[in-house]
Amino acid sequence: MQLSLAIQTPEVPAKVPVALLDGDTAEALSRISHLGYDGVELISTDPAGLDRTFLKRILSENNLLVSAIASGGMAFAAKLTLLNPDPGVSALARQRLDEMIDLASDLGAPVVTIGSFRGRAVGDKQQSLQNLADILHCAGDRAVRAGVRIALEPLNRYEADLLFTAAQTLDFLQTVNHAAIGILLDTYHVNIEESSWTAPYRAVMDAQKLFYVHLGDNNRWPPGKGLIDFPAILKTLKESGYTGWLSAELLPLPDPETAVRDTAVAMRTWMNSIL
Ligand code: LER
Numbered sequence: 001m002q003l004s005l006a007i008q009t010p011e012v013p014a015k016v017p018v019a020l021l022d023g024d025t026a027e028a029l030s031r032i033s034h035l036g037y038d039g040v041e042l043i044s045t046d047p048a049g050l051d052r053t054f055l056k057r058i059l060s061e062n063n064l065l066v067s068a069i070a071s072g073g074m075a076f077a078a079k080l081t082l083l084n085p086d087p088g089v090s091a092l093a094r095q096r097l098d099e100m101i102d103l104a105s106d107l108g109a110p111v112v113t114i115g116s117f118r119g120r121a122v123g124d125k126q127q128s129l130q131n132l133a134d135i136l137h138c139a140g141d142r143a144v145r146a147g148v149r150i151a152l153e154p155l156n157r158y159e160a161d162l163l164f165t166a167a168q169t170l171d172f173l174q175t176v177n178h179a180a181i182g183i184l185l186d187t188y189h190v191n192i193e194e195s196s197w198t199a200p201y202r203a204v205m206d207a208q209k210l211f212y213v214h215l216g217d218n219n220r221w222p223p224g225k226g227l228i229d230f231p232a233i234l235k236t237l238k239e240s241g242y243t244g245w246l247s248a249e250l251l252p253l254p255d256p257e258t259a260v261r262d263t264a265v266a267m268r269t270w271m272n273s274i275l
């Protein structure tokens with residue numbers, strides 16, 4: 001397993017609350033690398049317009065991989081969602097999804113993540129889920145051609161109105177019916193919606209659908225600064241055969257620098273003793 005940090009790319013028009021170290025990207029990547037991360041998860045709102053040559057150069061200079069292209073900024077900063085009732089907005093969101101898949105492929109990122117970018121149900125929930133399944137199935141074909149996968153994230157009830165738990169999302173994936181579409185489990189959401197800190201990871205691994213993991217304590221402080229039992233989660237992931245990314249998605253608490261450092265120190269200590 002490798003350790004990553006979610007950051008936003010320079011074009012994102014607003015500060016995303018769970019992206020750390022915004023500002024000068026080259027400087028941020030250098031600090032992240034020195035703190036011992038293996039990669040970065042890039043929150044972008046303009047995947048086609050990014051300066052890829054610059055990004056590739058500073059990633060390589062800092063020996064960092066791209067763990068994922070994240071859509072978290074699409075809903076928050078660009079007001080784009082896949083289920084948006086305005087057909088123009090949902091069409092643009094689908095176009096951005098295609099562009100994220102292409103960017104992931106170009107930067108060697110294994111995964112594109114979809115959390116709040118799915119949007120909220122419009123009218124009948126079953127119909128909304130069917131619409132989302134159709135969009136994801138279609139995106140899955142593009143993902144296969146691009147050599148990447150798409151990870152759909154169950155979100156807590158305060159941030160979404162569809163797909164809160166691992167079981168609901170696994171059930172939904174039967175409708176999507178596409179090998180390239182799987183699940184991202186976020187320790188922060190799992191803590192709110194599930195009745196076990198560990199069982200959901202095992203269940204999703206058993207279904208061969210765990211594509212990605214987000215890290216954040218119950219208060220969205222760095223792992224170890226709240227209540228969640230991260231060593232138990234790491235043991236479960238190891239026992240279930242997970243070999244993917246662990247990507248920290250945190251509030252900048254107590255401040256961004258400390259959050260980034262505390263996460264690396266805690267995670268490296270546990271990863272060294274458990275994995
Ligand atoms: C939001 O709470 C979250 O966890 C993100 O990964 C979703 O876009």
Ligand code: MN
Pocket residue numbers: 115153186214249
């Ligand atoms: Mn998340």
